Amino acid sequence: MTDPTLDEVLRAAGFEVTEAGRRRWRAELSRPIPAAALQDAKDLLARVRGRAA
Amino acid sequence: MSDIAAVYDGSALLAYAHGQIAAAELISEINAEGRQVGVPAACLATALAALTDDWDVKQLMALLGTRTMVVLPLGTEQPTEDELRQVGELTRLAGGDLDVGHAVAAALTHRAYYVTANPKAAEVALPPTWPVLDLRPVRLVSDRFGLAVAPTAEPTPPETPPPDTEMPAHVEPMLATPGELPTEGDWGYEFKWDGVRAIAHVDGDLRLVGRNHTDLTATYPELDALRAMLAGRRAVLDGEIVALGRNGLPSFAALQQRIRGTPAGPIRFYLFDLLHLDGTDLTVLPYAERRDALQRLDITGDPVDTPPYWTGDAGPALLDAARELGLEGVIAKRLTSPYRPGRRSPTWVKVPLTNVTEVVVAGFKPGRRSIASLLVGKYDEQDRLVYVGQVSTGFTADALRDLRERFEALRGPRDPFDGPVPRQHARHAEWLRPVLVADVTFRSWTPDAKLRQPAWKGLRVDRTAAEVRLPS
Numbered sequence: 023m024t025d026p027t028l029d030e031v032l033r034a035a036g037f038e039v040t041e042a043g044r045r046r047w048r049a050e051l052s053r054p055i056p057a058a059a060l061q062d063a064k065d066l067l068a069r070v071r072g073r074a075a
Numbered sequence: 076m077s078d079i080a081a082v083y084d085g086s087a088l089l090a091y092a093h094g095q096i097a098a099a100e101l102i103s104e105i106n107a108e109g110r111q112v113g114v115p116a117a118c119l120a121t122a123l124a125a126l127t128d129d130w131d132v133k134q135l136m137a138l139l140g141t142r143t144m145v146v147l148p149l150g151t152e153q154p155t156e157d158e159l160r161q162v163g164e165l166t167r168l169a170g171g172d173l174d175v176g177h178a179v180a181a182a183l184t185h186r187a188y189y190v191t192a193n194p195k196a197a198e199v200a201l202p203p204t205w206p207v208l209d210l211r212p213v214r215l216v217s218d219r220f221g222l223a224v225a226p227t228a229e230p231t232p233p234e235t236p237p238p239d240t241e242m243p244a245h246v247e248p249m250l251a252t253p254g255e256l257p258t259e260g261d262w263g264y265e266f267k268w269d270g271v272r273a274i275a276h277v278d279g280d281l282r283l284v285g286r287n288h289t290d291l292t293a294t295y296p297e298l299d300a301l302r303a304m305l306a307g308r309r310a311v312l313d314g315e316i317v318a319l320g321r322n323g324l325p326s327f328a329a330l331q332q333r334i335r336g337t338p339a340g341p342i343r344f345y346l347f348d349l350l351h352l353d354g355t356d357l358t359v360l361p362y363a364e365r366r367d368a369l370q371r372l373d374i375t376g377d378p379v380d381t382p383p384y385w386t387g388d389a390g391p392a393l394l395d396a397a398r399e400l401g402l403e404g405v406i407a408k409r410l411t412s413p414y415r416p417g418r419r420s421p422t423w424v425k426v427p428l429t430n431v432t433e434v435v436v437a438g439f440k441p442g443r444r445s446i447a448s449l450l451v452g453k454y455d456e457q458d459r460l461v462y463v464g465q466v467s468t469g470f471t472a473d474a475l476r477d478l479r480e481r482f483e484a485l486r487g488p489r490d491p492f493d494g495p496v497p498r499q500h501a502r503h504a505e506w507l508r509p510v511l512v513a514d515v516t517f518r519s520w521t522p523d524a525k526l527r528q529p530a531w532k533g534l535r536v537d538r539t540a541a542e543v544r545l546p547s
Contacts, residue, residue, distance in 0.1 A: 023142060025141045035091075035134035036321065037100075038096075040399075048104050059204035060186065062203070062205070067183055070165055
């Protein structure tokens with residue numbers, strides 16, 4: 023679902039995206055969200071739904 | 076079905092609209108991975124309400140027009156009461172901030188990273204373990220590379236400098252020799268800043284002096300803060316004045332804007348040497364001791380800061396870091412070297428990542444709307460102005476406008492070069508009195524002493540044409 027027009031939009035906005043900059047984010051994004059965080063999220067959403075009900 | 080990797084809250088969208096490169100690079104990476112960025116509708120509304128510049132709004136809306144960005148409504152297409160209340164409850168947890176409440180709900184629902192330039196606001200509503208991607212610019216002068224900052228000097232300096240009776244009225248800056256990064260021996264390493272070199276004299280008043288005795292004090296009134304930071308101490312300090320660009324990094328183009336008197340990014344004065352303190356001449360001390368004395372003055376913050384330096388085997392890593400950050404390069408200084416005013420010394424080695432040289436602007440070729448190219452030269456050993464190339468790229472619209480204005484007063488009737496100019500470049504050229512000095516970047520020198528692929532960098536108002544010499 024890559025959008026080939028994105029780079030042009032970023033350039034038009036004045037950004038010069040670098041491979042080094044992207045690499046930093048690639049490393050961050052490669053880390054899956056921890057199972058404990060997913061469980062915390064599930065609990066929080068259930069809790070706020072319960073409070074809202 | 077969308078695959079949302081990250082959710083941008085209002086502050087992250089504003090970071091993008093305000094030109095913060097990290098915000099764009101993250102979107103670019105997510106796009107390259109074939110994934111998408113979620114933009115909660117409440118965050119978009121918050122960001123649009125905060126934007127005052129039409130150009131910024133236009134760029135943000137253009138981004139949202141790409142398939143990479145997905146605007147997320149409050150709940151599903153026909154939101155249920157539960158969905159709306161859920162966002163409401165998370166908003167309450169976020170202290171009533173709907174922007175954050177909606178972004179937290181979206182990140183948790185889509186199991187996506189939360190992206191923000193204001194993590195404190197989000198962290199009160201997010202589960203404590205949820206990953207947050209922080210877009211705030213990294214403070215350049217912190218030790219963010221995991222390298223050991225140079226240790227402080229021994230408690231007792233081995234040499235006591237002689238006291239002097241008065242501060243010198245003028246100190247010529249010591250200069251570095253271009254070269255390869257030295258790694259053998261005891262060296263200190265610093266980032267090379269892309270700005271204007273200045274010596275600060277603080278003795279009640281502040282006086283900032285550039286190369287060629289140019290008085291820079293009135294150009295940078297905000298740097299008067301240095302007097303208060305020194306708390307009454309008398310000092311002569313060496314450093315570089317830089318302007319921060321849209322990405323938070325030093326930008327020579329932004330500094331040029333400031334020199335022209337147009338609004339530019341924030342100004343910083345990065346200190347890297349201490350030459351005199353309270354009547355004592357420190358120039359005779361080794362660099363490591365002068366640096367230690369400078370660090371102990373504890374001049375940190377805005378607009379004057381003392382970046383760290385590194386020792387040991389940190390040089391190559393620092394050069395890599397400079398490359399990644401888009402900085403000019405690295406300066407290596409022998410830890411034992413005294414300060415030699417006005418001398419270009421082999422004990423200071425500059426390692427630029429891009430070749431930059433000074434040229435004299437001696438002519439131009441008009442283009443359809445402005446300037447098509449500049450004809451530039453340097454002086455040889457016999458003081459003859461020698462043509463070294465034509466520069467036709469790298470200009471901003473502001474720079475071209477500024478040059479056109481300056482050229483009006485400098486037009487001359489004849490070719491000022493003492494040697495030949497290639498006929499195709501001389502044809503239709505208009506000539507100038509050779510007084511303007513500029514920096515250009517270039518790939519290399521040709522065997523016949525011409526610049527390969529020169530590109531405009533900016534005017535050097537602190538240099539005179541007679542100083543611009545062909546390399547020997």
